[in-house]
Amino acid sequence: MGTLWYGGRIRTLCSEEDVQEAVFVEEGHIVSVGRLADLKLKHEGTISEEINLQGAVMYPGFVDSHLHMIGHGEKLLKLDVSDVTSITRLSGILKKAIKELPPGQWLVAEGFNENLYDQQLVPDKYVLDSVSLHHPIIVSRVCRHASVINTYALQLAGIDKHTPEPAGGIIVRDEHGAPTGYLHDQAQELVKKYLPEQDFTYVEKALSTAVNDLLKKGYTGGHSEDLNYYGDAEATLKAFYNVIDGIHCKFRTNLLIHHEVASGILSNYHQTDHPYVELGAVKIFADGALGGRTALLSKPYDDDPSTCGVGIHTKAELEELIKEARAFFRPVAIHVIGDKALEMAIEAIEAYPPEVGQRDRLIHLQVTREDLIARLQQLPVVLDIQPRFVASDFPWVEKRLGKKRLETSFAWKTLIDKGLMCAGGSDAPIEPIDPMLGIHAAVTRRKPEEEHAGYNPHEKLSLYEALTLFTTGSAKAIGKENVYGKIAKGYKPDFTILTEDLFDLSPDEWLNVKVAKTVVDNTIMYALNQKS
Structure with missing residues (x-):
């Protein structure tokens, strides 16, 4: 017996134009998508529940491809x-x-x-x-x-x-x-190390606070990196298991594992330990950030020629960390903001590629070069970008990098047009969690309150491209684009249901659209105006 969703637009994201009338879900999978009359006839006798969208618009579930869930709760x-x-x-x-x-x-x-x-x-x-x-x-x-x-x-x-x-x-x-x-x-x-240790009651409270907020914002899942920051990696993992229990709380969670705790976690836990919390790639930091001039550049900062930034690891150390991840048959997720850090990461992955069928992940990728983009095209990698950084970092980043370097920086459209797989995240709590702000920044390349053509406007994405960052893109980052990211037969029934159709509105109007429902595994985890 299954559930029939109808009464609004179904934006499947199988293509930019594909809009359907109804979806039938049975036993944890989407069985049919199409015209309401056809689905009612096809599944007559097996429809046990009907849910009327009441004019709202259903999208595939939004997934934040890079955030720190406990940090967001904090x-x-x-x-x-x-x-x-x-x-x-x-x-x-x-x-x-x-x-x-x-x-x-x-x-x-x-x-x-x-x-x-x-x-x-x-x-x-x-x-x-x-x-x-x-x-x-x-x-x-x-x-x-x-x-x-x-x-x-x-x-x-x-x-x-x-x-x-x-x-x-x-x-x-x-x-x-x-x-x-x-x-x-x-x-x-x-x-x-001198800060007071937080007990895990606090950690669970922060995580629960974050998950509730993510569901309210329309997210059905997130790829989070948290395990190395609260004193006990295994206890932190168990906090995820406790909060996202699969009964009272469903939220698709893929956990990046910081390299410093990878051995202990991967030796004791497995992908099948929990239905909603899975262990993902091994996380490595290659450099810092542009704001503090610690992102590692190949040439000095324009506003401080005395520094090129900071490399967290030497080339040999970075390669050794990747070798250790491969020993556990794991992909890696490498934080790279500067072009020199990106170059080091590419060289290390070229030397120690992932298992056949796996994809590594490069996170942030703010400063690139044409020669590095060409090398990326030859690698099994997903580029995990945060569109909101454009709104936050401009215009001050122009002083850091200079106009010439900016031509291949924050270059999301160029990366997509080159055929590179890109996922979209917020990096919360660094940036605001709201997916509408990330989508708005990807399309407009400006702050909502600004009225100009956008920073480096030739790098603007279409609305469809921006939406796919947070749907199929996030799915590709974990090699599950045949399971998540679209509303199609065989996919998981995770839906973000909005009060209005973004395709009918201007970008600034998107920020006023509300989440009507957030649905994970065909279960309504958040509903607008529901009583808590």
Whole structure:
């Protein structure tokens, strides 16, 4: 016995034009798609439930191809300063928050963004010392590849002018060699080990908060990287199993496994351990981010010729990490933002390719080159891009890279036109989770409130291309494009149902469209105006 969905448009995404009237689902799969009258006749006697869309529009389930689910939940629960537009305002928010804390207790805030401030000045230890000298304070940058801490925290971590630079990290120092409190990439680990450990009640709360928000935003699944950040990778994995239990909560979750915990996880757990949480590729960081000038470039930054960025690993180390992943018969997912980091990743994959039938994943891919794009065309890789970065990083990124380098940067249309497989994600909590913002950025290449032709407008995607990033693209990233990403016979019944048809609206109007229902495995996991 099965379910008949009808009463609205069915955007199958099998093609840009394909719109159907009804879908019949039975035993966890789509059985038929087509005209309502035909499906009623064909499945007469086996329809046990009929669900009227009431004019809403059904799409294949949206899947975020790259985010940090627990981190997103933490952002919703913690002190978030990502929208603060001045250091003065930042100080005021921190001072208000610290009044609630006893002396000696950490104040942790998320997401400062100096590009929103006058003169783009990064807050330093002196700014945080003015907030408190009696509490350790850490404020992460919006990219999470850098943090600023106060003097109390520097002393707690034992960081002073004599502290050597850690591999893959930078301790920013003043003209006298004293640390300013600004730490990049691996240098953050020097202080993070002194942060209070969170118990797993908190971790589960953050994860549950994130999943509920993802479902509300229309996501039926996500590819998340979380296992290396909460002290115990196996306990973190079990938190996913507990929250996404397949009964009260269904959410298709593919977990990237940080290389530092891969051996323990992959030795003890298997793909079949859970129906909705699966273990994915081994995650490796090759470089940092453009905002803090730690993305690894082949030539110096235009606005700071003294640096080309930071490589987290040497070429030999990167190859060794890939070899270790291959020993577990795993693909890799490599964070690459700068073109030199991309070049290193390509060389390592060329030397140690994945198993036949597997695909590696390259995440972010913001700065590319024509010669590297040609090499990518020869590899079994999916390019995991985050369209929203265009809206967030322009126009300041022009100063970082210069006009010449920008010609092949954030070049999503070029990559797709070259036949490369691309998936779409948010990188939440770094960027907003809302898929409408990602789709809007992919199509307009500007912020919603702006009124111009878009940054590098020749790289704009069509609405159909943008939608496929979050549907078939995400499915290709895990080698399951024959299971997810379309509304077609044999596919899983995961649906994102919107109140209006995006194809009828202008891009700015998309942001007002609501999610009517989010359906995972033919189960309504979220409905607009439902009672909680």
